Amino acid sequence: MRKTIVAANWKMNKDVDEASEFVYAFQEEMKDLDPNAEVVICPPFIALDAVAELLQESGFKLGAQNIHYENDGAFTGEISARMLKSLGVHYVIVGHSERRQFFGETDEIVAKKVKKALSSDLKVILCVGESLSERDGGVTEKVLERQVKAALDGLTAQQLTSLVIAYEPIWAIGTGRNATPQQAQDAHAFIRSTVAGMFGKEVATSLTIQYGGSVKPENAAELLSRPDVDGALVGGASLKADSFAKIVKSSPASK
Numbered sequence: 636m637r638k639t640i641v642a643a644n645w646k647m648n649k650d651v652d653e654a655s656e657f658v659y660a661f662q663e664e665m666k667d668l669d670p671n672a673e674v675v676i677c678p679p680f681i682a683l684d685a686v687a688e689l690l691q692e693s694g695f696k697l698g699a700q701n702i703h704y705e706n707d708g709a710f711t712g713e714i715s716a717r718m719l720k721s722l723g724v725h726y727v728i729v730g731h732s733e734r735r736q737f738f739g740e741t742d743e744i745v746a747k748k749v750k751k752a753l754s755s756d757l758k759v760i761l762c763v764g765e766s767l768s769e770r771d772g773g774v775t776e777k778v779l780e781r782q783v784k785a786a787l788d789g790l791t792a793q794q795l796t797s798l799v800i801a802y803e804p805i806w807a808i809g810t811g812r813n814a815t816p817q818q819a820q821d822a823h824a825f826i827r828s829t830v831a832g833m834f835g836k837e838v839a840t841s842l843t844i845q846y847g848g849s850v851k852p853e854n855a856a857e858l859l860s861r862p863d864v865d866g867a868l869v870g871g872a873s874l875k876a877d878s879f880a881k882i883v884k885s886s887p888a889s890k
């Protein structure tokens with residue numbers, strides 16, 4: 636059995652006050668409701684502390700959007716696993732396509748970050764996904780296989796229990812053009828079979844695979860109804876408490 640996980644990735648949005656307002660409003664929306672899904676909120680670094688405080692006792696989990704792979708040292712502007720842990724962070728997003736695209740994160744860097752996070756007791760949301768030209772060129776599976784293998788190589792089956800994969804086709808991010816439920820299902824099934832090839836069927840069956848890319852209240856339920864789509868990583872539609880709450884409420888229980 637695997638957990639449905641719905642995560643909000645706010646990217647570079649919201650100051651501390653706006654983040655706090657969201658949490659108040661979201662908790663109000665979710666009042667008296669026990670969501671089927673695990674809910675993760677990933678604010679920018681500057682709001683982690685305030686959101687951690689407000690989420691205490693809520694059952695919702697706190698996530699960061701990035702991490703450095705070293706413990707400490709001369710890495711101006713970077714944040715380590717230990718620092719995130721000290722703020723009560725549970726999850727960290729690693730390898731988001733925006734980090735790969737705009738900040739030069741290679742498969743090798745992503746793999747180092749995954750290892751550091753897991754060995755520091757943080758859970759990882761590992762993002763993978765193809766560009767439009769890769770999809771049009773018929774190499775989607777090749778790209779996904781390369782990204783998954785590079786990031787998971789050398790991990791133990793035990794570590795995989797603290798890892799989630801988010802399939803985020805780049806052409807669907809922030810474009811309003813989501814993958815069709817069937818496109819998402821096909822990619823998720825392929826990712827699961829790649830993980831099965833590396834770690835065995837049992838590990839792969841328990842792995843939560845989220846879909847990300849223009850998830851909205853209107854399309855979430857249908858996307859998440861597919862057998863291998865186990866949650867969502869939501870950007871734009873997670874910035875408003877009511878729309879994120881609608882997505883959470885429409886998410887099915889564990890599969």
Ligand code: 13P
Nearest residue numbers: 644808809848849870871
């Ligand atoms: P959008 O939901 O805005 O398309 O962003 C998806 C995403 O990149 C989440 O990490």
